[in-house]
Amino acid sequence: MFNKTLTTLKILKSACKFSQNVAKPLRSKKPKSSTTSVQNFVDFKHLRVVGGKGGDGCISFLSLWANEFAGPDGGDGGNGGHVIFEATENVKDLNNVPSVVRAQNGEFGANTDCHGKNASHCMIKVPVGTVIKDSTGKVVGDLSEKGLMFVAARGGSGGKGNRFFASDTQQSPQICEYGAQGEDLEYTVEIKSMAHVGLIGFPNAGKSTLLRAISRARPKVAPYPFTTLKPHVGMIQYDDYEQIAVADLPGLIPDSHKNKGLGIQFLKHAERCMVLLYIIDMSQAEPWINLATLQNELLQFNDDLNQRPQIVVANKIDLPEAEENLKVFKKNVSLPVISISAKLGTNIEELLKEIKIIYDKKSKEK
Numbered sequence: 001m002f003n004k005t006l007t008t009l010k011i012l013k014s015a016c017k018f019s020q021n022v023a024k025p026l027r028s029k030k031p032k033s034s035t036t037s038v039q040n041f042v043d044f045k046h047l048r049v050v051g052g053k054g055g056d057g058c059i060s061f062l063s064l065w066a067n068e069f070a071g072p073d074g075g076d077g078g079n080g081g082h083v084i085f086e087a088t089e090n091v092k093d094l095n096n097v098p099s100v101v102r103a104q105n106g107e108f109g110a111n112t113d114c115h116g117k118n119a120s121h122c123m124i125k126v127p128v129g130t131v132i133k134d135s136t137g138k139v140v141g142d143l144s145e146k147g148l149m150f151v152a153a154r155g156g157s158g159g160k161g162n163r164f165f166a167s168d169t170q171q172s173p174q175i176c177e178y179g180a181q182g183e184d185l186e187y188t189v190e191i192k193s194m195a196h197v198g199l200i201g202f203p204n205a206g207k208s209t210l211l212r213a214i215s216r217a218r219p220k221v222a223p224y225p226f227t228t229l230k231p232h233v234g235m236i237q238y239d240d241y242e243q244i245a246v247a248d249l250p251g252l253i254p255d256s257h258k259n260k261g262l263g264i265q266f267l268k269h270a271e272r273c274m275v276l277l278y279i280i281d282m283s284q285a286e287p288w289i290n291l292a293t294l295q296n297e298l299l300q301f302n303d304d305l306n307q308r309p310q311i312v313v314a315n316k317i318d319l320p321e322a323e324e325n326l327k328v329f330k331k332n333v334s335l336p337v338i339s340i341s342a343k344l345g346t347n348i349e350e351l352l353k354e355i356k357i358i359y360d361k362k363s364k365e366k
């Protein structure tokens with residue numbers, strides 16, 4: 001009898017598990033890095049690209065013991081290298097892209113018809129999904145697939161040596177060409193999608209604390225506003241081998257969409273996230289006003305942003321004044337609210353599960 005009830009209980013339990021069917025978030029087995037430098041995520045860069053200069057041609061005349069005036073023998077210069085962007089899966093951000101990129105120059109031509117060597121091209125590796133805009137803001141390249149390339153600046157061609165100018169009428173030309181200058185252009189490169197989930201909130205709401213709690217990323221945490229000035233990305237691991245990228249974005253303030261505070265540039269990061277997580281500090285009075293302000297900022301910037309899946313995270317519930325605020329907050333907010341304490345780790349697992357559910361739903365839609 002006892003055995004029978006035990007088996008029915010077991011079956012019920014597994015049925016319950018099956019109905020939930022959400023992958024469990026995993027704790028990272030690897031400790032956090034102990035290096036002092038912390039890398040931020042670069043999703044936008046303005047850069048200058050300069051193609052290599054072509055090598056100059058050569059003026060030279062061959063003189064042999066039996067033939068003193070054997071004719072012109074100056075070789076051509078080599079071509080300068082191009083600057084090329086190449087999409088690859090091996091890099092995740094634009095950290096490795098320098099602000100000025102110069103390709104190598106072609107070699108000069110030499111006597112005895114020796115042509116200068118062509119310079120090798122300068123390849124810049126960028127992540128798949130990089131969009132390239134010219135100085136007027138027009139999209140000129142979209143590297144949406146692995147291996148796609150965009151020639152950003154062409155190198156100059158090599159100059160002709162005096163051998164090239166020899167003819168029946170001009171047997172000893174004293175002229176050659178200089179190598180052409182490479183193109184000198186400016187571009188803006190942007191990554192289309194930065195992370196699956198973006199953390200949005202006022203300064204000091206606890207965004208960086210939350211990212212530290214759920215991933216191996218190490219953004220700076222401090223009790224003053226604007227600690228985070230550049231975005232950081234961390235990965236959450238799940239037991240179905242899925243990884244979800246979460247971006248800690250710098251804090252927003254009222255009128256950010258008018259370029260106040262850290263400005264529009266930081267709202268642009270939010271555009272590159274699939275799911276938005278509003279982090280609201282529950283220890284402050286009337287937190288629902290903060291949420292409404294944040295939503296309004298996003299709406300003013302781009303009304304598509306409010307159509308994205310959103311979760312409201314009520315943070316700092318460990319503080320004494322948070323309990324009362326949370327009760328009223330839940331009544332005033334229509335979105336799903338998850339209350340957590342990023343500092344103590346309370347309810348973090350529930351939040352991670354909710355993120356996974358939304359992520360799975362979104363991935364199926366694609």
Ligand SMILES: Nc1nc2c(ncn2[C@@H]2O[C@H](COP(=O)(O)OP(=O)(O)OP(=O)(O)O)[C@@H](O)[C@H]2O)c(=O)[nH]1
Nearest residue numbers: 203204205206207208209222226227228251342343
């Ligand atoms: N008690 C309590 N304190 C918290 C919690 N989460 C964050 N804090 C504290 O709040 C302060 C600000 O935290 P940060 O994570 O730096 O806040 P932020 O949102 O990243 O701030 P900015 O980078 O300036 O936008 C720190 O002193 C944290 O220790 C929490 O759940 N409970």
Ligand SMILES: [Mg+2]
Nearest residue numbers: 207208227228
């Ligand atoms: Mg921060």
